[in-house]
Amino acid sequence: MSQKKISLSVVGLAALGLVLSACSTAVPGAESDTKPADAVEFPVSSSVELEGSPTFEAMQERGKIILGVKEDQPGFGMRDAATGERSGFDIDLARWIAAELGFGEDRIEYVTIPSQSREQSLTNGDADLIIGMYTISEKRKELVGFAGPYMTNGQSLLVRADNTDIKGEDDMAGHKVCSITGSTPIQYVKQNHPDVETVEFDNMAQCVDALTSSQVDAVTTDEALLIGYTTLAPDQLKVVGKPFTHEGFGIGVSKTDDALRKFVNGLLTEDSDVLQKIYDGNLGSSGVAFQAAEVDNY
Amino acid sequence: MQVLTDNLDLFVLGFTNTGIMFVISAVFALLLGSVIGILRISPSAPMRAVGTVYVNTLRNTPLALLMMFFALGYPKLGLPALDYFTLATVALVLYTASYVAEVFRSGVNSIDKGQTEAARAIGLSFGQVMWVVLLPQAFRNVVPPLMSVFIAALKNTTVASGFSVMQAGAISANMSERGENLLVTLLWVALFFFILVMGLAALQRKFERKWAQS
Numbered sequence: 001m002s003q004k005k006i007s008l009s010v011v012g013l014a015a016l017g018l019v020l021s022a023c024s025t026a027v028p029g030a031e032s033d034t035k036p037a038d039a040v041e042f043p044v045s046s047s048v049e050l051e052g053s054p055t056f057e058a059m060q061e062r063g064k065i066i067l068g069v070k071e072d073q074p075g076f077g078m079r080d081a082a083t084g085e086r087s088g089f090d091i092d093l094a095r096w097i098a099a100e101l102g103f104g105e106d107r108i109e110y111v112t113i114p115s116q117s118r119e120q121s122l123t124n125g126d127a128d129l130i131i132g133m134y135t136i137s138e139k140r141k142e143l144v145g146f147a148g149p150y151m152t153n154g155q156s157l158l159v160r161a162d163n164t165d166i167k168g169e170d171d172m173a174g175h176k177v178c179s180i181t182g183s184t185p186i187q188y189v190k191q192n193h194p195d196v197e198t199v200e201f202d203n204m205a206q207c208v209d210a211l212t213s214s215q216v217d218a219v220t221t222d223e224a225l226l227i228g229y230t231t232l233a234p235d236q237l238k239v240v241g242k243p244f245t246h247e248g249f250g251i252g253v254s255k256t257d258d259a260l261r262k263f264v265n266g267l268l269t270e271d272s273d274v275l276q277k278i279y280d281g282n283l284g285s286s287g288v289a290f291q292a293a294e295v296d297n298y
Numbered sequence: 299m300q301v302l303t304d305n306l307d308l309f310v311l312g313f314t315n316t317g318i319m320f321v322i323s324a325v326f327a328l329l330l331g332s333v334i335g336i337l338r339i340s341p342s343a344p345m346r347a348v349g350t351v352y353v354n355t356l357r358n359t360p361l362a363l364l365m366m367f368f369a370l371g372y373p374k375l376g377l378p379a380l381d382y383f384t385l386a387t388v389a390l391v392l393y394t395a396s397y398v399a400e401v402f403r404s405g406v407n408s409i410d411k412g413q414t415e416a417a418r419a420i421g422l423s424f425g426q427v428m429w430v431v432l433l434p435q436a437f438r439n440v441v442p443p444l445m446s447v448f449i450a451a452l453k454n455t456t457v458a459s460g461f462s463v464m465q466a467g468a469i470s471a472n473m474s475e476r477g478e479n480l481l482v483t484l485l486w487v488a489l490f491f492f493i494l495v496m497g498l499a500a501l502q503r504k505f506e507r508k509w510a511q512s
Contacts, residue, residue, distance in 0.1 A: 025311070052390060058318070115471075115474065115475075115489070116470055116471055116474040116480055117474075117480065118474075119474070119479070119480060120480050124300065137477050138477075139476065139477025139478075140477045142477070143477065143479065180471075181459055181460065181462075181468050181471045181472075181473070182468050182469075182470075182471030182472035182473075182475055183475055184475045187475060187476075199462045200462045200464070201369075201460065201461065201462060202459075202460035202461075206370065209370070210370070213374055214368075215373050215374070298475075
């Protein structure tokens with residue numbers, strides 16, 4: 001397709017390569033400001049006991065944990081198409097929780113679960129936990145259980161670096177704004193800003209591509225996700241304005257498994273500094289501070 | 299039922315757009331497809347070549363790819379700006395027309411060669427042979443396969459949901475964000491498609507009966 005898309009993905013791969021090589025080689029002194037080397041190791045707990053959790057029993061029976069994640073969210077959940085390697089904030093968070101449950105690297109199975117099928121996957125038991133920018137909402141709580149939130153977030157805007165017209169939510173009028181088909185952010189724009197022309201694509205990369213090639217003027221979704229895109233192409237893209245909605249990201253568990261939900265909540269509450277470390281390791285270079293959230297142990 | 303009544307706005311909007319897109323696509327695909335079909339059986343070699351290239355190119359391209367070209371590629375060509383609905387409909391018309399053309403060709407091929415020869419023998423031109431002798435019979439023969447092509451086109455409209463067109467295929471994505479049960483949503487969408495397809499099937503039977511008697 002367009003050259004810009006190619007160049008953007010090249011930048012993305014290069015950035016990912018940098019991050020990966022920084023993890024594995026850990027040259028002393030080098031890259032110290034972008035990638036602390038201590039952010040990736042989690043000691044695996046042994047003899048974990050979790051009373052009354054059917055999900056945990058199922059994990060132990062099959063000998064591994066199945067984690068539902070994303071594979072197309074830079075900085076949070078990315079899968080390298082060439083190596084199959086997964087990386088990002090949510091992936092590290094997933095590895096941490098798995099380790100605390102007694103499952104080391106070799107006993108984790110990742111599955112990529114599209115946003116629309118998250119509730120069904122948890123209900124069916126296709127995934128033990130879903131960790132991937134899963135926004136907690138009252139309506140969703142009727143279908144699944146949520147541990148967390150581990151991070152607060154809100155919808156924000158991504159624009160081209162040279163754009164000076166759009167500084168926040170109120171400047172969107174008369175512009176083209178893109179997000180994922182049917183997503184909460186696009187429904188918010190349609191409801192609150194009827195004078196904005198919306199464009200919807202199946203995935204974020206298409207929106208970002210449309211943005212870099214000037215087909216749309218802004219891309220909107222959770223700020224955290226947008227930050228991930230700016231780390232890929234810092235001189236082409238920027239995040240503007242304050243987040244204009246307030247939501248929390250949670251970890252999806254089966255609705256019937258309160259024990260597992262409380263276990264994860266316990267982790268998030270007691271070791272809240274681990275999250276900061278994971279954030280610094282993945283998104284520290286973005287210049288945007290981590291916004292921790294207070295766990296809602298309902 | 300509540301899933302439906304609570305979100306009637308989405309279902310109405312989605313299926314209205316699906317309906318509009320389908321009707322426009324069906325009409326234009328029928329016209330374009332007939333022309334391409336005639337090109338493919340015309341006596342002139344260059345015209346046949348045009349028809350063959352068209353059918354082989356369009357029919358061999360996945361619809362999603364074609365829509366992707368129109369939705370993401372077309373706006374970069376510097377041509378007059380069109381909205382995504384129009385672009386997706388054009389893609390569906392071009393795609394469906396290649397199938398319609400093949401259905402027509404098979405319909406014409408199914409008519410005994412002697413009829414063409416007899417028509418030529420009494421001095422009819424190629425156009426006359428087509429219009430007076432072959433096409434009326436061909437149309438009758440192709441009603442069932444043509445309806446299958448249209449039913450496929452109806453369902454193919456859902457592909458456009460990935461390219462900024464709000465129609466039936468995009469309902470489930472919207473519903474999931476509203477926190478509704480995906481399975482129930484999909485069952486409703488499937489039910490409505492079933493009803494629409496039943497309508498087309500009834501239309502097919504009507505045409506079959508009508509032309510069988512004449």
